[in-house]
Amino acid sequence: MSITVYNTLSRQKEAFSPIETDKIRMYCCGMTVYDYCHIGHARTCLIWDVVRSYLQWRGYQVNYIQNFTDIDDKILNRARQENTTMEAVSERFIAAYFEDMANLGVKKADAYPRATHSLDGIKRLVYELEQKGFAYPSEGDVYYSVRNFPDYGKLSGRKLEDLQVGASGRVEVEDPEAAKKKYPFDFALWKASKPGEPSWESNWGAGRPGWHIECSAMVRERLGETIDFHVGGSDLIFPHHENEIAQSEAVTGKPLANYWLHNGMVKVGGEKMSKSLGNFTTIRDLLAKFEPEAVRLFILQAHYRKPIDFTDEALQAATNGWHTLRQGLLFGQQYGAKLNWDKELNFDKNIALEFEKVVDEDFNFSGGLAVLFEVAKNLIKEGNILVHQGKTETLSNELQKQWQTLVKLAEVLGFEAKIDQEVKISNNGLTDEAIETLISRRSEAKKAKNFAEADRIRNELQSQGINLIDQSGGVTKWHRNS
Secondary structure, three states, rough: OOOEEEOOOEEEEEEOOOOEEEEEEEEEEEEEEEOEEEEEHHHHHHHHHHHHHHHHHOEEEEEEEEEEEEOOOHHHHHHHOOOOOOHHHHHHHHHHHHHHHHHOOOOOOOOOOOOHHOOOHHHHHHHHHHOOEEEEOOOOOOOOOEHHHHOOOOOOOHHHHHHHHHHOOHHHOOOOHHHHOOOOOEEEEEEEEOOOOOEOOOOOOOEEOOOHHHHHHHHHHOOOOOOOOEEEOOOOHHHHHHHHHHEEEHHHOOOOOOEEEEOOOOEEEEEEEEOOOOOOOOOHHHHHOHHHHHHHHHHHHHHOOOEEOOHHHHHHHHHHHHHHHHHHHOOHHHHHHOOOOOOOOOOHHHHHHHHHHHHHHOOOOOHHHHHHHHHHHHHHHHHHHHHHOOOOOOHHHHHHHHHHHHHHHHHHHOOEEEEEEEEEEEOOOEEEHHHHHHHHHHHHHHHOHHHHHHHHHHHHHHOOOOEEEHHHHHHHEEEOOO
């Protein structure tokens, strides 16, 4: 089986063929660090982390790089508002980024280059563009001449003449630097310093880099002139990724990336996320209401290229789905000893092959999840049969293979379940103390109107052969099935 991916550049699915046989170079456009990460960032970072994980599962060594833009107008504006420095703002929100991603379960990239740490490479690239006739200085700035790059627009499908007609004079109004440019859609590679702003010396005077040139330089510096995957949100296709291609390929004469992959956008309650609309949701706000695994499940249930709409109802449904998957993942911890399982790793190749067949088709994680849910539900059914009848319908060694395969494949997608330490399970099932602990948690969940969690706990106890009887006054009695 081979992996196929939808390449934004060709606008079609293609069989994936790496530059090196078993190694992959992958770059993700990261954060501009001036504020806390929002749910759009959550989707982007989680999707490409899982893609990296799946590629590793398929046997590739992946060098995964994600940058930080730590010099930008938005960062400088925040620094002015808080009467602090660009560096202080960047460090604060880089630290917040790592905290948010850890809480979301997103693993770290192999490296996080920063724009301010890549200035030599940036200036070198600007110089080479100027020498080759693709860039020109103007009043301390340096601009890229888009008309000198014949392939400009090949990623987004936009044509310069169409852009020019569509602008209808608005460009000059919206762009205060329009007078410095030879052509309205030329973009800044280097910006002359302004009073009170950080700057660095260069051949063109003191200044700082433009946004687009930063990623071109960091890709080249960290991964080389051509990489396998360049990924990011679909909002970056134009102009950011289009401009990256123009910059890099004008200098090297080689493709910047063989495959361009983009995840779909995020809405909140059917509307575009915006602070002005009051629906701007940070990862921190989201995880205060929902379990990180439920958020992960919600994101992976939709194909990565499709838009998704964050609603409380959808996330509550994902929470219920996670509790089902969790119950399947806990099967071995709950029943393995009773079924006399050994510690040898057993693997069901048929389940794994089915999982790979689905996910290989343009990283179809929603299809992969369907495979996992089928296994999880079967294990839950067998657990109920074991509790009520004292034996399972499926042979013990087959259940062990199913469970261990489920655990491993779930791990590829970033899911893991553990029984809380205080909720102990003996060979004869839950202890009385553990049952009382779970009943107490269920009562707290009901008080908080988290009825999905209350139902999950009831179902978990029922799977262990424990029946609950709710009485007046909030009292819950329980008994074991005989």
